[in-house]
Amino acid sequence: MFRSILLACVPYFAALIVGIALLRWFAGRFRMRLDFNRLGAIVRDQQGTVQSLSLVLTLPFFVLILLFIVQVAQLMAATIVVHYAAFAAARAAIVWIPARVDPYFEAENRINVYALDPHAPDQQLPELDPSSPLYGPSAGGLTFIVLPGSTKYAKIASAAVLACAAISPSARMPLPGPDTTGPTAAILEEVYRAMVPTSQANPRTSERLRNKLAYAAQATRVEIRFYHPNFEPPLVTYWLGPDPGEFYPNELGWQDPITVTVEYWLPLMPGPGRLLARPTPTGPGGGDSISPRVSTIPGSGVYVYPITATITLGNEGLKPVYPYREIVW
Numbered sequence: 001m002f003r004s005i006l007l008a009c010v011p012y013f014a015a016l017i018v019g020i021a022l023l024r025w026f027a028g029r030f031r032m033r034l035d036f037n038r039l040g041a042i043v044r045d046q047q048g049t050v051q052s053l054s055l056v057l058t059l060p061f062f063v064l065i066l067l068f069i070v071q072v073a074q075l076m077a078a079t080i081v082v083h084y085a086a087f088a089a090a091r092a093a094i095v096w097i098p099a100r101v102d103p104y105f106e107a108e109n110r111i112n113v114y115a116l117d118p119h120a121p122d123q124q125l126p127e128l129d130p131s132s133p134l135y136g137p138s139a140g141g142l143t144f145i146v147l148p149g150s151t152k153y154a155k156i157a158s159a160a161v162l163a164c165a166a167i168s169p170s171a172r173m174p175l176p177g178p179d180t181t182g183p184t185a186a187i188l189e190e191v192y193r194a195m196v197p198t199s200q201a202n203p204r205t206s207e208r209l210r211n212k213l214a215y216a217a218q219a220t221r222v223e224i225r226f227y228h229p230n231f232e233p234p235l236v237t238y239w240l241g242p243d244p245g246e247f248y249p250n251e252l253g254w255q256d257p258i259t260v261t262v263e264y265w266l267p268l269m270p271g272p273g274r275l276l277a278r279p280t281p282t283g284p285g286g287g288d289s290i291s292p293r294v295s296t297i298p299g300s301g302v303y304v305y306p307i308t309a310t311i312t313l314g315n316e317g318l319k320p321v322y323p324y325r326e327i328v329w
Contacts, residue, residue: 004309005083012076019069023062064271071272078167078266078307085163086309089222090260092159094316097252101151109252109315112150114235117143117225126230141229157222158184160262165216169267170208173215173302185210219265219304226258226315252315259312265304268294273303 098109105112116123124140146153165188189209192199199205228235232253268276277294294305 005080008079008083008309009076012072012079015072016069016076019065019072023065023069067269067271071269074167074269075266075305075307078264079309081163081167082262082264082307083309083311085160085220085264086260086262086311088163089156089160089224089262090258090311090313092156093224093258093260094313096152096155097258097315099152105250106150106152109254110250111146111152111252112250113147113153114144114250115147117145120225124230126234128234137231139230141227142235143225143227144235146224146226153224156224156260157220160222160260161213161216161220162188164220164262164264165212167264167266168212168215168219170211172207172211173267173297185213188213215267216264221263223261223263224258225261226252226256228253228256255314255316257312258315259310261308261310263306263308265306267297268303268305270303273305276305277303 097111100107102112120143122140123142124138125142126138127134127136129135148154148157162184189206192205192209235250235252267273273294276290277296279291294303296303
């Protein structure tokens with residue numbers, strides 16, 4: 001995970017270096033010094049307009065460079081948090097998928113709703129006809145995607161949402177859809193007040209925590225995939241025979257790789273967001289890869305930028321003490 005974080009932050013490191021170098025050049029070019037007394041004297045000076053005019057002409061560019069540096073730092077911090085959110089969700093997946101949530105539909109290593117991933121490469125279907133000589137364990141496998149609508153999916157997604165709440169805005173954002181974070185927000189507030197006793201004196205703590213959690217819940221997308229090899233009983237529909245025993249078609253294999261992808265829509269600062277949303281003219285063969293990804297929240301004018309991270313862990317559920325009674329495979 002640390003290597004992927006470093007690779008993802010390389011462009012931001014380069015942008016920070018460029019921004020700091022540009023800021024130093026700008027300050028040296030116009031002989032700028034951080035002197036608040038002199039700045040106040042210039043503002044109060046009524047004898048001429050030469051110094052005030054130079055300040056008016058140079059200050060917007062100086063502030064724009066500062067905002068650029070701050071925005072890049074926020075993008076870098078958000079990239080680290082989103083990678084952690086993906087790891088937290090993958091860790092939750094390898095804990096909750098082996099657990100018993102429902103005795104019928106989501107018991108140990110079982111999931112309720114899943115489907116074949118249509119975009120996964122190298123999908124190799126197993127032979128499902130018992131009369132075929134190729135029937136039985138084989139090489140390759142299938143990649144499945146876990147669909148929303150089950151208890152285990154909700155618990156896995158909540159791990160990513162809680163991690164992304166740390167970088168979410170505390171102000172109320174006009175996002176579409178109802179706020180369904182009531183119970184989770186109450187627990188989060190109770191834990192926060194227990195860890196930070198001084199927050200009891202701030203009457204806005206509860207509102208800010210709920211706003212952060214509500215935005216994270218609606219701005220975070222979680223995709224869960226797992227790879228099931230063909231040397232184990234397949235998860236697709238096939239002939240079970242007259243006595244299938246206790247084999248469940250929706251049961252994941254022990255140590256099946258589980259991949260979790262988290263996408264978070266980070267709110268940008270107004271100035272840099274508007275600037276990044278403008279298409280950049282490029283020469284032949286070039287392309288603007290930033291502005292097409294920047295969008296706005298409907299009805300708010302807030303610019304958002306998607307940050308994505310992917311983590312793969314093995315299904316580390318407890319291996320059964322006794323083997324399941326499955327069909328001959």
